[in-house]
Amino acid sequence: MTALVDLSLADARTGLNRGDFTSVELTEAHLRAIERRRFLNAFITETPEIAIAQAKASDRRRRAGQVGTMEGLPIAIKDIFCTEGLLTTAASHILDGFRPPYEATVSARLRAAGAVTLGKTNMDEFAMGSSNMTSYYGNVLNPWQRHGAPEIKLVPGGSSGGSAAAVAARLCLAAVGTDTGGSIRQPSSFCGIVGLKPTYGRCSRWGLIAFASSLDQAGPMTRTIRDSALMLGAMSGYDSKDSTSAQVPVPDFEGALTGEIHGLKVGVPCEYRPDGLAPEVIALWDKGISWLKAAGAEPMEISLPHTQYALATYYIIAPAEASSNLARYDGVRYGLRKAGNSSLNEMYMQTRAAGFGQEVQRRVLIGTYVLSAGYYDAYYLKAQKVRTLIIRDFQQAFKTVDVILTPTTPTPAFAMGEQMDDPITMYLNDIFTVPISLAGLPGLSVPAGLSPEGLPLGLQIIGRPFEEQTVLKVGGVLETAACFTQRPSLAVAN
Amino acid sequence: MSHWIEGQTGLWEIVIGLEIHAQIISMAKLFSGAATFFGGAPNTQVALFDAAFPGMLPVVNAKCIEQAVRTGLGLNAHINKYSVFARKNYFYADLPAGYQISQHELPIVGPGLVAIDLSDGTSRTIRIERLHLEQDAGKSLHDRHPTRSFIDLNRAGVALMEIVSQPDMHSSEEAAAYVRKLRSILRYLGSCDGNMQEGSLRCDVNVSVRRPDEDFRTRCEIKNINSVRFVVQAIEYEAHRHVRVYESGGSIEQETRFFDSSSGKTLPMRSKEMVHDYRYFQDPDLVPLMLDETFIEDIRTNLPELPDQKKSRFMNIYGLPAYAAGILVEDRETAEYYETVAKGRDPKIVANWVMTSLFGALHRSGREISDSPISADHLGQLIDLIGDGTISSHIAKSVFESMLETGQEPSAIVTAKGLKQVTDSKVIERAIDEVMRQHADKVALYRGGQVRILGWFIGQVMKATDGKANPEKLSTLIKKKLAGSTLSSV
Incomplete structure (x- = not known):
């Protein structure tokens, strides 16, 4: 029998339904795994007592015939979701000791569906980063290693690095992440798992600590496409507490996984093949195209002409919103306060200087600058216009094609210390994910192969707004064709 | 109080524009469900959103939108079917989020008009530039501790309408008439209680002076004035200050000032270095506000009779002069009181009783018409007693005084005191x-x-x-x- 921690969500669900094991057994297996892999630093807060209590309650419910869609399944929650009574940090010093008296809609829905929560996963501070190196609680180790180079420590990607590492290393069956410019998809690609950023508005942002409100979106991080569909169903849906949440029905995502993609038109954007793109990435992309073609789809080249402006646009809009969203961390009502007998302004300055890390400070400064009088038109306003053009690119493309296929990232996971000198190099990690975020579209990263160094690489499927079903269906076909069964070397052993 | 200031070097014209913050009457705040009652114990009417807890989001209160549209219609203004909420960013202890949600480029209400009546019997029309919705801030309490300030967030997030006039006023009298008229309209509409003492209505006054036929000169903004009397005093002081500065060869700098009611002077509030860059941008937590025609028309259909309409009706059907009609309609309760008494009676005699005897008595006792000791029915009965010869007008005056004291009906007083007129x-x-x-x-x-x-x-x-x-x-x-x-x- 497969080890409990190696099961997919769907198989664990079957096992629980059949009575092969209990939620308590399943949960304990994961708690042991977390303990054995604590050196990955995937969690900021582990909550074993809560998990066991939830698992017991779940087993009781099951005996009483109450079985939710996530009943008894142990998952992890990114520490950007406010969890009632439980330390919530966004991986920032400035939220020291913050225990929200409320539960985010997404985590509340997962719990209501029966999920067991193992703890809060590590991340880049306020979700700002692509390496998980900006966390106040220390970096996360990618459980994958380069062939023959176990001494080189790789980043798991970011910002949902803790969630990605935890899922890949078998510390949880699945995890919740958030994606602003690639924060689910890029770490999923780096860690060899499935990561879905749903359409903007699909999942409620209520109780989600804001980075950039017009871009932030929660999504599932899992080891299979079916798991992604299962978990998305439990997380999504309209929420009257979030004015930007969409009033669209939640379809049967799992039911969409038919494998039937005959005649489906797959766009391949020429702008995603810049000079100098790693040959292994190009090769994998071509493989993906041929897999879909073999399954009956019709690949065709398309153009998304404003792609080259997406990264610059993103790094104006996201910091602008962040500079305003993060103004509330002032030391007055919660979290860190640094103040002697100082004035109000001194308290603000001391608290924010001590509480925010370097990357957060950089983005607050950039955001403040681009919104300032005299610069607003040249930066923020122009970026908004370009964002509209990027949205139009996709609308135009989706008149012809049903989905778009691209690589998720330009490289596999890099080593800690690499790409750290220049923030721009780091920002380039998001080059293939950011345009999709700006357009608010669903994007799915599917592990599709290994680089020559033995590191996972993902392919990204992009769909029309609220067509996650199509995206997941195509993802399922890729998953089957790629047959990605490799496990990271630091995963908990069978 | 006049249009012009006669300086040592010639005439100066006063130019005044007003920004009025009117607190909307609603059970809940603009973006949260917290209560809005005045006078609650500090920090007892605060939702997590109002205190800017992480992850909390605004949801617009439809009642407040309705009130803003109703007010816009009452100001004969254009209603914008598409408007946008923007963030106004600045740090202050009573602004928990570090930004105020307001409307900047696309307000809910566009240009409108307000007619004002002046004491010389003339009327003028003041142009409204816009009305927009915004959140009120909390209160900083500086008098509770020798070295620390306390923060009360009860008011944080309460809905305000900011009503901005064009610089169309040229005397403190016009400004006062404008504030009174606006307050009157808001009360008729039921969109703001107009209580300046409790801060439900606050005025920011922009004042400048200029030579006849000159372009506008630099203005100063006097913030947060909380009575009509102080609006008048502040304008008089500020306009004369400008004239003094110009005539002594100085220049006026654009600045924000406050009115010190104890000295009757305006004083600078912030220095120039502290001028804010508010970094407005569309609030990404909210979607643009879109109103449909039916929503607006439903509100328009249900608008009450407003002061101007009521005034002309009073002139037409009661034969009252403009001045008396204007006074009687300023306040909705007064107008209703008058009409109750006037029903079936001589409207001029009734107007005389209401405006002289009743207003005088209310003024002396500091009461509002809503808690007048003499009900409209009783005043009507008193007038009837004169009419049917039961008492003389002379006796009626003393009966009126007794009614004020006792609240009894006039016939009872007449009987008890044996005041019945002798006709035998x-x-x-x-x-x-x-x-x-x-x-x-x-x-x-x-x-x-x-x-x-x-x-x-x-x-x-x-x-x-x-x-x-x-x-x-x-x-x-x-x-x-x-x-x-x-x-x-x-």
């Missing part, structure tokens, strides 16, 4: 005879041609009847008797 000719004649008997010398004088002392005789008889004699009967009878025609009856 025989009783009056007896009293006249008695006076004439006691003052035979005066009778002789009268008959000798000094008819001027008729009034004195009437007074004596009134005194003798405790003022109850019917004045007309008394006058007819006493003239006859003094003329000597009925001496036989002595």
Whole structure:
């Protein structure tokens, strides 16, 4: 029998339904795994007592015939979701000791569906980063290693690095992440798992600590496409507490996984093949195209002409919103306060200087600058216009094609210390994910192969707004064709 | 109070524009469900959103939107079917999120018009530039501790309408009339209680002066004035300050000032280095506000009769002069009171009673018409008692005073005090005879041609009847008797 921690969500669900094991057994297996892999630093807060209590309650419910869609399944929650009574940090010093008296809609829905929560996963501070190196609680180790180079420590990607590492290393069956410019998809690609950023508005942002409100979106991080569909169903849906949440029905995502993609038109954007793109990435992309073609789809080249402006646009809009969203961390009502007998302004300055890390400070400064009088038109306003053009690119493309296929990232996971000198190099990690975020579209990263160094690489499927079903269906076909069964070397052993 | 200031170097024209912050009447705040009652214990009406807890999101309160649209329609203004909420970013302790949600480039209400009446009988129209929705801030309490400030967030997030006028006013009287008129309209609409003392209505006044036919000069903004009287004082002080500065060769810098009511002066509030860059941008937590025609038309259909309409109706159907009609309609309750009394009675006599006796009494006791000790029904009954001759107008005044004190109905007072008018000719004649008997010398004088002392005789008889004699009967009878025609009856 497969080890409990190696099961997919769907198989664990079957096992629980059949009575092969209990939620308590399943949960304990994961708690042991977390303990054995604590050196990955995937969690900021582990909550074993809560998990066991939830698992017991779940087993009781099951005996009483109450079985939710996530009943008894142990998952992890990114520490950007406010969890009632439980330390919530966004991986920032400035939220020291913050225990929200409320539960985010997404985590509340997962719990209501029966999920067991193992703890809060590590991340880049306020979700700002692509390496998980900006966390106040220390970096996360990618459980994958380069062939023959176990001494080189790789980043798991970011910002949902803790969630990605935890899922890949078998510390949880699945995890919740958030994606602003690639924060689910890029770490999923780096860690060899499935990561879905749903359409903007699909999942409620209520109780989600804001980075950039017009871009932030929660999504599932899992080891299979079916798991992604299962978990998305439990997380999504309209929420009257979030004015930007969409009033669209939640379809049967799992039911969409038919494998039937005959005649489906797959766009391949020429702008995603810049000079100098790693040959292994190009090769994998071509493989993906041929897999879909073999399954009956019709690949065709398309153009998304404003792609080259997406990264610059993103790094104006996201910091602008962040500079305003993060103004509330002032030391007055919660979290860190640094103040002697100082004035109000001194308290603000001391608290924010001590509480925010370097990357957060950089983005607050950039955001403040681009919104300032005299610069607003040249930066923020122009970026908004370009964002509209990027949205139009996709609308135009989706008149012809049903989905778009691209690589998720330009490289596999890099080593800690690499790409750290220049923030721009780091920002380039998001080059293939950011345009999709700006357009608010669903994007799915599917592990599709290994680089020559033995590191996972993902392919990204992009769909029309609220067509996650199509995206997941195509993802399922890729998953089957790629047959990605490799496990990271630091995963908990069978 | 005039349009012009006569300086040492010539005439200066005053230019005034007003920004009025009016707190919307609603059960809940603009973006949260917290209550909005005035006077709650500090920090007892605060939702997590109001305190800017992480992950909390705004959800617009439809009632507040309705109130803003109703107000816009009441100001004869254009309603924008598409408007946008923007963030105004600045740090302050009573602004928990570090930004205020407001409307910047696309407000919910566009240009409108307000008519004001002036004491010289003329009217003017003041242009409204816009009305937008925004959140109120919390309150900083600086007087509770020697070195620390306390923060009360009860008011944080309460819905405000900021109503911005064009710089169309040219005297403190016009500004005062504008504030009163706006307050009157808001109260009629039920969108703001207009209570300036409690801060539900606050004025920011922009003042500048200029030479005749010159372009606008630099203005100063005087923030947060909380009474009409202070608006007048602040404008007078500020305009004269500008003239003094210009005439002594100085220049005015654009700045924000406050009005110190104890000294009657305006003083600088922030230095120039502290000028804020608010970094406005569309709030990404909210979607643009889109209103459909039906929503607006439903509100328009259900608008109450507004002061201007009511005033012309009062002039038309009651025959009141513009001035009296204007005063009676300023306040909705007063107008209703007047109409209740005037129903089936002489409208001018009623207007006279309401505007002189009643207003005077209310003013002396510092009461509003809503808690007048004399109800409209009682005042009507009093006027009827005069009309049917039960009491004289003279006696009515003292009955009115008793009504003020006791709240009793006038007929009860008349009965209890025996104030019923004496109309029985025989009783009056007896009293006249008695006076004439006691003052035979005066009778002789009268008959000798000094008819001027008729009034004195009437007074004596009134005194003798405790003022109850019917004045007309008394006058007819006493003239006859003094003329000597009925001496036989002595």
